[in-house]
Amino acid sequence: MLIFELSRPGRRNPSQFPSAAPEVKDIPQSFLRQRRPLLPEVSEMQAVRHYTRLSQKNFSVDTHFYPLGSCTMKYNPRACNTLSMLPQFLARHPLAPPATGQGFLACLFELQEILKDVTGMKAVSLTPMAGAQGEFAGVAMIRAYHESRADTARTEILVPDAAHGTNPATAVMCGYTVREIPTDSQGGIDIGKLRAAVGPQTAGLMLTNPSTLGVFEKDIQEVQAIVHKAGGLLYYDGANLNAILGKVKPGDMGFDVIHMNLHKTFSTPHGGGGPGAGPVGVNDRLVPFLPVPIVAQAKDGSYVMETERERPHSIGQLSAHAGNAGVLLRAYVYARLLGREGMGRVAEFATLNANYMMVRLKQQGFTAAFPARRATHEFILTLKPLKDATGVIAMDVAKRLLDKGFHAPTTYFPMLVPECFLIEPTETESKEDLDRFIAAMSEIAHEARTNPELVKNAPHTTVVRRLDDVKAARELDLRWTAPA
Amino acid sequence: MPFIPHTDADIRAMLEAIGIQDIDDLFDEIPAALRGAKLMAVPEAITEMEVARLMQERAEADGRYLCFIGAGAYEHHIPAAVWQITTRGEFYSAYTPYQAEASQGTLQLLYEYQTMMAGLTGMDVSNASLYDGASALAEAVLMAIRSHKKGRSVLMPKTVHPVYRKVVEAIVCNQQVGLIEPAYDVRSGNNPLDALEASYREDCAALVIPQPNFFGVLEDVDAMTDWAHGHGLLVIACVNPISLAMLKAPGEWGNSGADIVVGEGQPLGVPLSSGGPYFGFMACKQDYVRQMPGRIIGRTVDRDGRPGFTLTLQAREQHIRRSKATSNICTNQGLLVTAATIYMSLLGPEGLERVAAQSHSNTLALLERLKDVAGVEPVFDRPVFHEAVLRLNSPVADVLRAMEAQGILAGLALTDDYPELGQCLLVCATETKTLADMDRYAEHLRRILSKRRLDPPCAQKM
Numbered sequence: 001m002l003i004f005e006l007s008r009p010g011r012r013n014p015s016q017f018p019s020a021a022p023e024v025k026d027i028p029q030s031f032l033r034q035r036r037p038l039l040p041e042v043s044e045m046q047a048v049r050h051y052t053r054l055s056q057k058n059f060s061v062d063t064h065f066y067p068l069g070s071c072t073m074k075y076n077p078r079a080c081n082t083l084s085m086l087p088q089f090l091a092r093h094p095l096a097p098p099a100t101g102q103g104f105l106a107c108l109f110e111l112q113e114i115l116k117d118v119t120g121m122k123a124v125s126l127t128p129m130a131g132a133q134g135e136f137a138g139v140a141m142i143r144a145y146h147e148s149r150a151d152t153a154r155t156e157i158l159v160p161d162a163a164h165g166t167n168p169a170t171a172v173m174c175g176y177t178v179r180e181i182p183t184d185s186q187g188g189i190d191i192g193k194l195r196a197a198v199g200p201q202t203a204g205l206m207l208t209n210p211s212t213l214g215v216f217e218k219d220i221q222e223v224q225a226i227v228h229k230a231g232g233l234l235y236y237d238g239a240n241l242n243a244i245l246g247k248v249k250p251g252d253m254g255f256d257v258i259h260m261n262l263h264k265t266f267s268t269p270h271g272g273g274g275p276g277a278g279p280v281g282v283n284d285r286l287v288p289f290l291p292v293p294i295v296a297q298a299k300d301g302s303y304v305m306e307t308e309r310e311r312p313h314s315i316g317q318l319s320a321h322a323g324n325a326g327v328l329l330r331a332y333v334y335a336r337l338l339g340r341e342g343m344g345r346v347a348e349f350a351t352l353n354a355n356y357m358m359v360r361l362k363q364q365g366f367t368a369a370f371p372a373r374r375a376t377h378e379f380i381l382t383l384k385p386l387k388d389a390t391g392v393i394a395m396d397v398a399k400r401l402l403d404k405g406f407h408a409p410t411t412y413f414p415m416l417v418p419e420c421f422l423i424e425p426t427e428t429e430s431k432e433d434l435d436r437f438i439a440a441m442s443e444i445a446h447e448a449r450t451n452p453e454l455v456k457n458a459p460h461t462t463v464v465r466r467l468d469d470v471k472a473a474r475e476l477d478l479r480w481t482a483p484a
Numbered sequence: 485m486p487f488i489p490h491t492d493a494d495i496r497a498m499l500e501a502i503g504i505q506d507i508d509d510l511f512d513e514i515p516a517a518l519r520g521a522k523l524m525a526v527p528e529a530i531t532e533m534e535v536a537r538l539m540q541e542r543a544e545a546d547g548r549y550l551c552f553i554g555a556g557a558y559e560h561h562i563p564a565a566v567w568q569i570t571t572r573g574e575f576y577s578a579y580t581p582y583q584a585e586a587s588q589g590t591l592q593l594l595y596e597y598q599t600m601m602a603g604l605t606g607m608d609v610s611n612a613s614l615y616d617g618a619s620a621l622a623e624a625v626l627m628a629i630r631s632h633k634k635g636r637s638v639l640m641p642k643t644v645h646p647v648y649r650k651v652v653e654a655i656v657c658n659q660q661v662g663l664i665e666p667a668y669d670v671r672s673g674n675n676p677l678d679a680l681e682a683s684y685r686e687d688c689a690a691l692v693i694p695q696p697n698f699f700g701v702l703e704d705v706d707a708m709t710d711w712a713h714g715h716g717l718l719v720i721a722c723v724n725p726i727s728l729a730m731l732k733a734p735g736e737w738g739n740s741g742a743d744i745v746v747g748e749g750q751p752l753g754v755p756l757s758s759g760g761p762y763f764g765f766m767a768c769k770q771d772y773v774r775q776m777p778g779r780i781i782g783r784t785v786d787r788d789g790r791p792g793f794t795l796t797l798q799a800r801e802q803h804i805r806r807s808k809a810t811s812n813i814c815t816n817q818g819l820l821v822t823a824a825t826i827y828m829s830l831l832g833p834e835g836l837e838r839v840a841a842q843s844h845s846n847t848l849a850l851l852e853r854l855k856d857v858a859g860v861e862p863v864f865d866r867p868v869f870h871e872a873v874l875r876l877n878s879p880v881a882d883v884l885r886a887m888e889a890q891g892i893l894a895g896l897a898l899t900d901d902y903p904e905l906g907q908c909l910l911v912c913a914t915e916t917k918t919l920a921d922m923d924r925y926a927e928h929l930r931r932i933l934s935k936r937r938l939d940p941p942c943a944q945k946m
Contacts (some may be wrong), residue, residue, distance in 0.1 A: 003829050016563045017835035018915050022845035024730065027867045031702055036833040038603030047829040048565050051822075055574035057589035062573025068582075075487055076577050079532045085567070088543040093553045094759030096893055097884075100549060103542025103665075104758050117525035129760070130815040132802070136655070143658060165802035169812035175658035178807045207945050216513050248514055249521040263815065267487075270579040271819030272590040273612070273779060275761035291654075308650075316654030320556055320618035320647050320748065321759025333539065337486050339529025349488045351510045356498040374513050402586050408815040410582075413803070430489040431498060454524050457787070462585040464792035472784035472796040475771070478609045479599040480783075 004480050007040040014037045016044070038482070058272070059407045065433050069378045069410035069422025070164070070212060072242045072264030074350075077334060080268065084329035094321035098304050104325070110334040112279075113306040118343060119238075119258050120251025121281030125290040127323035134259025134278025135170040135206070140315040141257055141282065141289040142204045142233045143174055148289075148313065151231070154203035158232070160189050162213050162414035164239060167206045175365045176203055183416060187213040188477060189223060208237040209253065210376035212414050213369065214347035214354075214422065227467050231261050233257065233286075241265045241269045242350050242426070243377035246343030248434030250281075257282045265346075266331035277327040288313040292432070336417065349427035350377035356435055357425055364442045365484035369417045378424035382417050392448040392455045400447070400458035404440040486529060499904030502899045530679050550921055551893045552850070553869020554871045554912025555698070556617065557759065560726065560839060561916055562823075563830045566753045570823045580779070580815070584794040586785075590818065591793035594781040596701045597825040605745040607723075607767035612779040613816045617748025618648040618768055620764025621692070621722055622655035623811055624746045627768075628690035629661055631727045631743075631775050632811070635689025635717070638663030641675045643697035644722060646901040662687065670904065673701040673864030673873065677711050690718040693742065695734070696727060699910065700847070700871025709738030718743040725765065726751045727869050729836035730844065734767075744768045753827025754820050763817035763824065774800060781844065792943045842915035843870040846922070850913040853926035859933040863908060871912040873905070875936050878933060880907045886932045 024032065042050070048465050053409045066073040094102055112124045128134035139157065146155045157171035161180040170179040179197055180463065184190045189207070205227045209217040217223065236250040242265045244250075256393035262268045262277040270276075282290060292314045293305040293426065308314050338346065354375040358368055361381060369380035383394045396407035398421075410422040425434055448455050459465060499505065511519060530538075534549035540662035551559055570576070575587060581587030581594075582676040594612045598733050601610035614620040625638050640649055640663045653663060669676050674697060691712040703722075718918050721734035728734075734742035768776055774797065782796030791855045801808040801942035826889075831839065847870045859877040876883055880897040897909040903910065913922060 002592070002599075004599065012832055013563075013830055015890075016561070016830050017838045017923075018842035020842060020845075022841050024844060026848065027702065027731075027844075031731055031867070033728070033730060036837065037600075037729065037733070039600055039831070039833045039836065040829050041832045041834075042829060044563070044565060044830060047826060048569060049708065050829070051569045051826050052572070054589035054593050055569070055572045057587075058574040058578045059583070060574045061577035064586075066579070068579060068678060071578060073577075073578055077487060077532075079673045081536065081571060081576070083536055083539040086539060086543040088548060090560075090755035090757050091548060091551075092546055092758045093551050093559070093756050093893060094556055094557050095553050095896055096549065096551070096758075097888060100888070100893070101546050101758060103545040106542060107539075113525045117523050120521065125560055129619070129817075130813070132812045132814045133619070136812060140654075140658065149895050165804070165806045165809065166812050166814050168759045168807035169802035169805075172807045172809075173655075173659065174810050175660070194569040218513055218515065220518070221515060221653070244514075246523055247511060247521060248518050250703065252518050252521060261815075263857075269576045269819065270815075270823060272575050272578045272587075272593075273580040273818030274815040275763075275819060277617075287643055316657075317647060317650050318619065318654055319616050319651065319760065320645070320762075321616075323759070324761035325758040326755075333535055336527065336530055336535045336538070337532065339486075340523045340526040342486050342529050343523060343526060346862055347509045348510075349485075349490060350508055352495070352498055352502075353492075355502050358500050374510055398583065399585065402583065407586055408583050427646040428487050428489070453640040453668055454893035459585050463588050464585055464790055465786040467584050467628075467786050467792045467794045468784045469794055469796070472782035472794050472797075475784075476609075476796070477783040478595075478773070478780060478796075479491055479602045480595070482817065484598055 001478055003040045003042060006042050006046050006050060009041060011041040011043060013044045033044035064405060064407050065429060065437055066407040067409050067423050067425050068407060069424040070239055072424060072426055074267055074426035075268050075428040076269045077337060080330040080333040083333050084326050089329065097417055105295050107329055107332045109297060109303050112295060114335045115260060115279055115281060118245060119281045120249025121258060122284050123287045123290060123480055124279055124281045125294050126279045126328050127291050127318055128259065128278035128280055129319055129324050130274060131259060131261040131278040132166040132170060133318055134280050135166055136173060137280045137291045137315060137318060138235050138257040138259050139174040141286045144289040144315050145286055146203060150345055153200050156201045157203055158197055158205040161344055162211060162416055163206060163208065164212060167237060172322040187215040187373060188209060188217055188219055192224060194223065195226055198226055198232060202230045202232035204233040204235050206235040206237055208239050210240045214376055215370055215373045216376055220253045228478055236454045240377065243347055247347045248338050251283060257286055262327060262331040267334045268327045270328040275324045275327050289315050291315050291318050346427050353425040353427060354379050354432060357423060357438060360438045361441060364438065365445060378422060380417050380423040382473045383419035383421055387419050387446055387447060390448040390452050392452050396455045396458060397444055400444045400455045401440060402459040403461045406437055406440060514882050532577055549891055549893045552911050552913060553893050553896050555910055556748055557756055558914055559756055560751055560914055562753050562755060565828045565830060566823050569826055570819060575822050576817055576819065581795060588793060591781050593822060593825050594917060595783060597821050598781060600828050601765050601767050604725060605767040606733030607745055608770040609768040609773050612781055613774050613821045614764035614766055614778050614813065615817060616762045616764045618651035619655065620746040621648050622652040622765050624720045624744045624766060625652055625656055625661065627744060627775045628720055631772050632689035632718055636660060636687045637664055637685060637689065639664050639666055639680065639683060639688055639691040641666050641668060641692065642700060643668045643675060644694045645698045652820055672866045673699045674703045674866055675708065675904050677707060680711060684715060688717055690720050692720045694722045695731065696724060696869035699864060699873045700868040701866045702869065705737045709742060713740060721745040723747045724751060725749060726840050730840035743772060748825050752824035754823055756936060761817060761820055763820035775810060778813050791854060839915050843930045846913040846915060846917050847872060849919065850922045853922050854929065857926060857930045857933060863905060870914060871910055874909050874911060876907045876909060880909050883932055887928055892927045892928060894925065901937065
């Protein structure tokens with residue numbers, strides 16, 4: 001049932017809107033709306049019940065183990081939400097003078113310092129509103145750096161073939177062409193191919209480390225030497241920062257610029273698809289180009305927002321205000337709760353959980369994509385042997401996991417691993433929950449051998465069964481219309 | 485260990501299963517020189533009780549002000565149910581609905597949202613959100629360039645929010661897209677066709693029409709739309725969603741309507757919160773749907789023929805199309821859209837119309853009071869929605885500081901962005917302001933301005 005189908009003409013919630021209905025006399029009729037828009041007319045209780053019921057049709061971290069690889073679906077502490085929604089924080093207008101927001105700005109300033117520390121970078125700008133916008137800021141800074149040196153022949157960005165789609169898409173938005181570098185048999189970047197690919201046209205390399213294949217790029221020092229020697233810069237995609245938080249600093253690996261996904265590593269909510277926050281950190285040579293505004297401390301100790309006036313070489317402003325401020329407050333509260341010791345523990349226990357799962361799943365007969373390697377905070381199974389033996393594919397297993405009360409891992413990414421299952425448990429899951437998931441995988445493998453149709457037709461217990469995506473794309477139905 | 489459930493026994497059992505002695509052994513593939521980083525600036529952990537005390541003290545230090553600033557972010561009443569439902573864990577802690585069968589709640593909500601936004605804007609389709617109004621406008625510019633095929637530049641009037649113009653510049657500047665800024669009429673505060681004509685170039689692809697514009701002034705959208713279409717340009721409408729309950733929908737502008745509609749979704753149930761998180765909305769005519777960036781939800785059926793919802797047209801997106809995607813956007817602003825959808829359901833068509841009408845009426849009431857204050861004059865002679873520009877006979881920055889000392893944020897100074905207007909101020913009064921609030925504003929302004937005329941110059945320093 002859609003909210004529109006609950007609607008009845010004339011039903012209204014008078015306590016939610018102004019009691020007067022002033023007539024508009026000073027605006028010519030030709031400017032005014034003649035017909036009311038299609039919005040539901042429901043009671044407050046109907047709306048509350050409808051959206052509460054809809055929420056119950058979701059799997060979420062608060063209700064289910066959600067090992068969606070590369071997305072770091074860890075527990076989002078409730079305090080982070082409550083304390084960032086204090087009434088004064090919510091009421092403050094973004095254009096109110098800094099003097100009226102010293103408490104808010106103090107949190108942002110301290111968050112910048114924390115992020116500088118954990119990444120080993122010289123300076124941080126908090127404004128990018130998600131990982132992809134952080135990537136945009138990073139690559140735009142690489143471009144601004146080369147242009148500032150009149151080094152205009154650099155037209156190409158290198159990305160590993162296993163990179164997130166946002167990497168190549170971002171490079172193109174920044175006016176670059178993209179060259180993909182193949183992966184070697186151990187999941188690392190192919191050093192020989194990288195060496196052959198770099199040259200005077202290389203603007204930079206975008207790298208995720210640990211990589212999207214769930215392994216640490218062991219040759220990172222050699223990679224950075226090759227790229228830097230060719231005059232390119234090194235971009236760190238922070239999608240997997242959870243794996244090394246407090247243990248290894250991207251700045252120490254030689255990266256020039258990094259974005260972080262606070263909705264992953266710093267546990268701000270994923271919100272059903274955002275909001276995220278994608279702060280960027282840079283080393284010395286990129287500091288002048290950081291996106292504005294940036295929180296700074298004045299001589300008298302007060303906090304101010306620096307804009308293009310103070311930072312004339314900035315790549316500019318990427319949002320109407322200062323990014324996803326409320327998300328930044330949540331990340332700040334989380335960082336204070338974890339503290340210095342807690343940062344390293346995140347990486348340790350995320351890695352412990354992933355390695356434990358990988359070992360136990362291998363014992364159950366599953367095939368790790370890179371069996372000779374340690375898992376990082378996530379790992380990949382290839383379900384190709386299962387498919388060859390039973391005809392059951394990775395998507396079927398994913399759907400059958402839903403029946404057993406687990407959100408599915410990331411499937412079919414990275415594409416270069418056949419029947420790919422990218423599993424990221426995160427540090428907040430208990431051993432019992434990992435064991436339950438491992439048992440469920442084992443049961444599904446058994447079902448695939450004994451009753452493959454059961455798995456191929458999954459899910460059976462969800463609110464809908466498998467959906468017809470082809471029909472959805474061919475016969476576009478993107479909004480409801482009232483029946484004639 | 486905060487948020488880590490492992491007991492000592494768990495750790496021992498897990499290490500044994502893996503076949504190692506110590507958790508640190510798990511990091512043995514990382515070159516030794518890179519391991520063992522020391523954190524210096526991260527403070528020691530504090531408890532929830534301690535961090536709550538800290539945050540409450542900081543929030544209290546920020547205080548509460550009577551706010552008459554608008555300029556793209558607006559204070560509106562938000563029903564209590566909106567955020568109580570929005571922050572339910574099932575919405576708050578889920579992610580992008582890749583597994584449709586396990587995400588029907590979010591997916592159906594987004595489909596309902598798309599329906600509401602299509603209706604409000606008069607467009608055929610809406611996406612499931614972008615980051616904010618400014619970045620949505622940048623995406624619309626790129627979308628118009630892709631759709632137009634020949635044109636490489638866009639007419640971006642100076643009556644578009646100045647920060648939006650900067651953000652568009654920052655986002656599109658590396659793709660050889662030209663931004664042309666036609667001059668506005670300093671008496672009417674809008675864009676006469678002859679100014680557009682004077683700025684028109686052969687390589688134009690689109691015209692951006694803000695309604696209401698940054699000054700709060702209503703543009704002659706019908707004439708501008710027809711002019712643009714007459715020149716083969718796409719029309720990008722940049723609108724305030726609350727105003728659409730009162731003003732003509734962009735789909736009905738001129739003879740054939742705007743082509744792409746974007747704007748800031750914040751007024752629909754999202755708190756001001758120092759600037760974010762908000763959400764950008766985007767809607768368009770059917771013809772352009774395959775050029776639209778961001779998530780789009782479609783209704784389909786499951787294997788048993790029951791209706792259900794799923795992400796669709798994913799071939800536009802970066803996770804499929806990579807370097808050929810319509811945008812690099814991945815995560816958007818789902819939770820804010822959740823709030824907006826619940827907000828619109830609670831307000832309904834009549835409620836939203838009343839919010840718009842009362843905001844309009846309050847702004848007129850505020851202007852009436854302020855026009856009577858000596859040293860204040862209105863700047864433009866056209867109708868406004870819920871904002872207006874006033875000129876003062878004293879330096880705006882000083883007056884704003886004096887008003888702030890009285891607990892009133894009296895508006896936004898326009899001196900930096902529009903120096904040609906002199907000492908001007910942009911003010912806004914939404915439905916949240918009472919007549920007593922406006923009286924208080926007018927009294928303080930009267931006192932401050934009169935004092936300034938009488939006092940010798942040295943006493944005016946604040």
